Amino acid sequence: MGKKKLWLVAIIMLFIMVPVLSGCNSAAEPQESEKLVFGVIMVGPYNDKGWSQAHYEAGEYVEKNIPGTEMISLDKMNSADRPETTTEQVVDDMVSKGAKLILTTSDDFQDDTDVVAEKYPDVIFVNMSGDHAKDGTAPQNLGNYMPKVEYMKALAGCNAALATETGHIGYLGPLINNETRRLVNAAYLGARYCYENYRGKDPNDLKFTVTWIGFWFNIPGVTLDPTEVSNDLFNAGADVVMSGIDTTEGTTVAKQRADQGEKVYTLPYDYRNACELAPEICLGVPYFNWGPGYVEIVQKVKEGTWEQHWIWEDPDWNDINNLDTTSAGYLYGPATTDEMKAHLEEYKAYLSEKGWAGLFVGPLNWQDGTTWLNEGEVANEEDIWNGEQLIEGIEGSDQ
Secondary structure (H helix, E strand, O other): OOHHHHHHHHHHHHHHHHHHHHHHHHHHOOOOOOOEEEEEEOOOOOOOOOHHHHHHHHHHHHHHHOOOEEEEEEOOOOOOOOOOOOHHHHHHHHHHOOEEEEEEOOHHHHHHHHHHHHHOOOOEEEEEOOOHHHHOOOOOOEEEEEEOOHHHHHHHHHHHHHHOOOOEEEEEEOOOOHHHHHHHHHHHHHHHHHHHHOOOOOHHHOEEEEEEOOOOOOOOOOOOOHHHHHHHHHHOOOOEEEEOOOOOHHHHHHHHHHHOOOOOEEEOOEOOOHHHHOHHHEOEEEEEOOHHHHHHHHHHHHHOOOOOOEEEEOOOOOOOOOOOOOOEEEEEOOOOOHHHHHHHHHHHHHHHHHHHHHOOEOOEEEOOOOEEEOOOOEOOHHHHHHOOOOEOOEEOOOO
16 A cells, blocks of 8 residues: 555544543533532521521521532511611622522521512522412412421420429420411410320410510510510420520520529520530420431522422421421420430321321310311311411410
């Protein structure tokens, strides 16, 4: 074969091989997946040892468990801390930074989330604890998510009933709405059940008092002072105060009184490490574990498979404290005895087996005396969610 033919063959082979080699090299190199930026808007401080911190740590959990994700966040989004800032302004900023998913973490943001979801139809929004996706009023790019922490509130109420010596449980309430009423109802029903079945006492003799401060945490000049309210509950004879607010005043007051020699107990809320503030008098803490739910939402958005949803999620009854699987949990505090724990484990198994039929079951009347549930009747989920009133037997306003 002549030299010209050899060169021609070589050139032809080179043109054939270059694309093949190029393709092999690109396939061998890992392709960086597209980064997903997600925003988290919190009503309180990100380190409040309560509701907002639980959300912030859930965002960190997502970053740890889903490669290629980045959280941007804003805390203290409320009229006291940011009086001139609107939800729309915050969302505008997050979208400008590349957010494709924004989690608004309070029903206080529910109406505003509808507005910004309409404005940004290519961004996914999930409002925590709201229900506009359920009732059909939300834009298609907006969903809702909430754990069934009612069960954990029932366990906390049970724990309080097992510990009280005065027969009086106080409840430090936030604002009044359907969510907060149903949580108080769950705590009260858990307390009644355990007061009767494990203490052997008449549940009608159990005093359960709720006082509302007017918001999720103290806003001076706007809400009642939760420190004063906590003291008032103790002064009225309660020896256990359960908290329903986002911050720690109930536990702080209980510790101050215990340090002065009073035999009192605390049951904080929202954040799993809340007992660390006063371990010696802390019975336990019902808490939210948003991480697994956040991961599922973010993963679906990242994959492009997200669809509008309203989720009210059960805990993982196999292990309510497994932080990789459960949506809500209950941690025993050091003040809960082994005997109490045995009763609580039995009650937890009962709730796991019965579901709502082990909690919201008749006969039950509303606080105004009207019948809610007849003997043996189980509430439907819609009525439980709506939390129309407090249950008869609870002291304190429900409107």
